[in-house]
Amino acid sequence: MCWNIKHAAKAFVAVALIAPALLGHAQAGQGDIAIGTGGVTGIYYPAGGAxxxxxxxxxxxxxxxxxxxxTAGSIANIRALRDGSLDFAIVQSDWVYHAYxxxxxxxxxxxxxxLRVVFELHSEPFTLVARKGSGIIGFEDLKGxxxxxxxxxxxxxxxxxVVMKAYGMDYDALGGTTELSETGMAKAICNGEIDAMVYTVGHPAAAISDVANNCDVELVNVEGPAIDKLVSENGFYQKVSIPGDLYEGTGSAVNSFGVRAVLVTTAKEPAGTVNRLTTDVLGHFADFARLHDSFSVLKPEDMINDHLAPIHEGALSAIAALGLQPQP
Structure with a gap:
């Protein structure tokens, strides 16, 4: 049985706390690798732990x-890879493409x-969460x-x-903005300090579960001509449906668009290290898939894709040895 996401996140906290002095490429020994993830209540952190x-x-x-x-997330992870302070990182597929x-x-x-791809992970819908009674039933209702x-x-x-630009909006049109972490935004929406929050994340997500369990919120559709155009013009986006009843008080499925989470590294990372990591995950995939709910729908062959950036030679050798084929 798959773990509940909260249990998974708690279980993997220990991974990041073991020998904290070793975290980061600059402090790691030759046999140590550091994976940049995201906030501890998001999915990147337990995914990296898995x-x-x-x-x-x-x-x-x-x-x-x-x-x-x-870490602060995808953009920060890319720049940390580039300056050598991380060995691997989990990054949204759109930012892999743009960085390369x-x-x-x-x-x-x-x-x-x-920049090199190792393998892809779960899909990540752009998710709009609003307080019930806020009058927000679509993205454009964020005005004011x-x-x-x-x-x-x-x-x-x-x-x-990107979404603001697609809708022809700027931040002045909003009634105010905050720049809070996953934990901070959950508290803020329940305390009435904000009306809505956005999150690009795989589901189920601990931060959204925390909000739904503590106050009345709803997931809002992000769809229409602006999103149709955005998806059609950018191959790293896809339309996504977030299943209903994932969270307390939520009902039917919600439509949005999304990206994929991607494990990346650099061409400088030794082929043997990348081969070992890839083999450990894809070669024992059933064990890996049990470590988090978001992995349950994954298939190894769907995780191999070079349309964002080249696949690392170490990953390619592992993929070939496992008899898998990269997707076109």
């Missing part, structure tokens, strides 16, 4: 140890030619409302920027 769990099962034989690091090509928020950085738009440097924040 990957490390698989790697660390073989650590005595391979002398490879894996640690997770909580040097577009969008990475235009001033230039193309990140050394106070909204948490996410931490600077997070994929959540950058995706919100």
């Amino acid at each position: 990957i490390c769990e698989m790697v660390n099962r073989e650590s005595q034989a391979t002398d490879l140890r894996c640690f997770t690091e909580s 090509h040097g577009t969008s928020v990475f235009a001033s950085d230039g193309p990140f030619d050394g 409302k106070k909204v948490n738009i996410g931490l600077p440097g997070s994929g959540q924040r950058s995706t919100m920027d």
